[in-house]
Amino acid sequence: MSKRYSLIAFLTIVMMLSGCGKSSQDAASLPEFCKQDGSRIYIKQGKIRMEIMPKVAGRVSSLKYDGHELLVQIADLDRITDWGTVFWSSPQTEWGWPPIDVLDSKPYKLSADDDRIVLTSEVDPKTGYQFTKTYLPSGVDRIAVTYRITNHSTKAKHVAPLEVTRLPPSGSLFYPRGETDVISGIFYPLDVQSIGDLTWYDYDAKKIRTDHHKAMQDGKEGWVAYIDDGYLLVKEFADNPPAAIADGEREVEIFTHVEHIFIEMKQQGASVSLAPGESLDWTVIWHVKKLPEELAGNPNPQVLATYVRELL
Numbered sequence: 326m327s328k329r330y331s332l333i334a335f336l337t338i339v340m341m342l343s344g345c346g347k348s349s350q351d352a353a354s355l356p357e358f359c360k361q362d363g364s365r366i367y368i369k370q371g372k373i374r375m376e377i378m379p380k381v382a383g384r385v386s387s388l389k390y391d392g393h394e395l396l397v398q399i400a401d402l403d404r405i406t407d408w409g410t411v412f413w414s415s416p417q418t419e420w421g422w423p424p425i426d427v428l429d430s431k432p433y434k435l436s437a438d439d440d441r442i443v444l445t446s447e448v449d450p451k452t453g454y455q456f457t458k459t460y461l462p463s464g465v466d467r468i469a470v471t472y473r474i475t476n477h478s479t480k481a482k483h484v485a486p487l488e489v490t491r492l493p494p495s496g497s498l499f500y501p502r503g504e505t506d507v508i509s510g511i512f513y514p515l516d517v518q519s520i521g522d523l524t525w526y527d528y529d530a531k532k533i534r535t536d537h538h539k540a541m542q543d544g545k546e547g548w549v550a551y552i553d554d555g556y557l558l559v560k561e562f563a564d565n566p567p568a569a570i571a572d573g574e575r576e577v578e579i580f581t582h583v584e585h586i587f588i589e590m591k592q593q594g595a596s597v598s599l600a601p602g603e604s605l606d607w608t609v610i611w612h613v614k615k616l617p618e619e620l621a622g623n624p625n626p627q628v629l630a631t632y633v634r635e636l637l
Contacts, residue, residue: 354437355437355442356437356438356439356440356441356442358370358462359437359442364378364379364380365377365378365386366378366379366435366442368442368460368462368468370462370465370466370467370468371465371466371467372390372391372466372613372615373388373389373390373466373467373468373611373613374387374388374389374390374392375387375388375389375460375468375611376388377442377444377460378399378409379432379433379434379435379444380432380433381399381406381430381432382411382412382428382429382430382431382432382433382446383433383435383444383446383458384409384410384411384412385409385410385470385490386398386399386408386409387409388410388558388611388613390466390556390613390614390615391615393554393556393615395492395493395551395553395556395558395613396408396409396410396490396491396492396493397409397491397492397493397586397587406423406424406429406430407491407582407586407587408491408587409490409491410488410489410490410491411424411429411488411489412428412456412458412472412486412487412488412489413428413429413487413489414428414452414454414474414484414485414486414487415484415485415486415487415571415574415593415596416485416571416572416573416574416596417487417574418573419452419484420451420452425449425451425452425454427446427447427448427449427450428446428449428454428456431446431447433445433446433456433458434446440461440462441459441460441461442459442460443457443458443459443460444457444458444459444460445457445458448477452478452482453476453477453478453479453482454474454475454476454477454478454482454484455474455475455477456472456473456474456475457472457473457475458470458471458472458473459471459472459473463610466612466613466614467610467611467612467613468610468611469608469609469610469611470488470608470609470610470611471606471607471608471609472486472488472606472607472608472609473604473605473606473607474486474599474604474605475599475602475603475604476599476600476601476602476603476604477601477602478601479601480601481598481599481600481601482598482599483571483596483597483598483599484571484596484597484599484605485570485571485574485593485594485595485596485597486593486594486605486607487574487591487592487593487594488560488591488592488593488609489589489590489591490558490560490589490590490591491587491588491589492551492553492558492587492588492589492590493553493587493588494528494530494581494582494585494586494587494588495528495553495554496528496551496552496553496554496588497525497526497527497528497551497552497553497624498525498526498549498550498551498579498588498590499520499523499524499525499526499549499550499552499626499629499630500523500524500544500545500546500548500549500550500577501522501523501524501544501545501546501548501630502519502522502523502524502542502543502544502545503542503543503544503545503567503576503577504543504545504566504567505542505543505567505575506542507524507540507541507542508540508541508542508575509538509539509540509541510539510541510573512536512537512538512539512580513534513536513537513538513539514538514539514540515538515539515540515579515580515581516529516532516538517540517579520626520627521626521627521630522545522630523626523627523630524540524542524577525626526540526579528581528588530585533581533582533583533585534583535583536583537580537581537582537583538580538581538583539578539579539580539581540578540579541574541575541577541578542575542576542577542578543566543567543570543575543576543577544564544576544577544592545564546564546634547561547562547563547564548560548561548562548633548637549577549590549592550629550633551588551590552616552624552629555615555616555621556613556614556615556616557612557613557614557615557616557629557632557633558590558611558612558613559611559612559613559614559633559636559637560590560592560609560610560611560612561609561610561611561612561637562592562594562607562608562609562610563594563595563607563608564576565594565595569595569596570593570595570596571593571596572596574593576592576593577591577592578591578592578593579591592609594607612636612637614636616632617632620632
């Protein structure tokens with residue numbers, strides 16, 4: 326097992342063994358790496374500043390590196406919820422659209438331990454799912470997020486974890502290409518390129534036609550990356566073969582909104598069968614960096630991939 330997969334496994338085991346800790350809505354009882362300002366929680370790790378909103382499903386509402394924002398931020402809450410980073414269950418066919426408000430937008434309970442914060446949803450009456458999100462610094466300029474899905478229904482459920490991050494409509498996304506071809510589901514195909522062993526996408530508003538666009542594919546090595554304006558965001562997760570992914574889904578997805586509002590970076594874990602009362606845990610490590618000048622000025626795909634692999 327490689328060093329980075331050992332780290333993911335270790336973090337997942339730690340989260341499974343840990344309890345929620347003491348209840349907290351008070352800044353004084355949060356871990357030292359956190360602070361609370363009104364209804365928002367802030368995590369500082371190296372040059373990363375992550376903002377979390379417990380009252381809106383514990384979602385990540387801002388991610389800054391040395392003051393530079395990488396996410397699409399909150400819009401009019403009464404109009405749209407497509408901002409920040411959310412967590413869903415997969416396959417989406419189980420719940421359709423819009424997302425389940427209990428899990429996607431309603432308040433989560435906040436609790437804390439000495440080295441982590443935990444946000445827990447109510448139980449969704451439709452699916453029986455309860456989500457837990459645990460945030461833990463895991464090194465310089467990186468934060469680990471461990472998601473838990475618990476099945477509180479009365480029957481076994483096949484389910485996979487899915488993280489969705491809304492990024493500005495600019496920049497490029499890339500990941501090591503896996504065993505399947507690119508598909509687009511019900512949407513227009515996304516104009517992605519095959520460059521060596523990578524799938525690469527450059528955002529171009531002129532190529533977004535009269536509907537949303539999507540690319541879905543198996544990944545390899547367990548990472549997907551985004552670069553824009555000289556900054557890099559990498560999501561690291563356990564790699565899975567195509568057979569482990571939920572029916573109709575793929576391990577990595579890129580989605581572009583028809584109104585040029587955002588790009589979605591999506592990745593998901595293995596589908597498992599959960600008996601009533603059982604849970605699954607899945608860890609995603611967020612790496613954020615400002616690229617060296619030679620990479621920012623000349624974003625060669627293979628050189629950037631090497632940089633990412635060394636980072637992991």
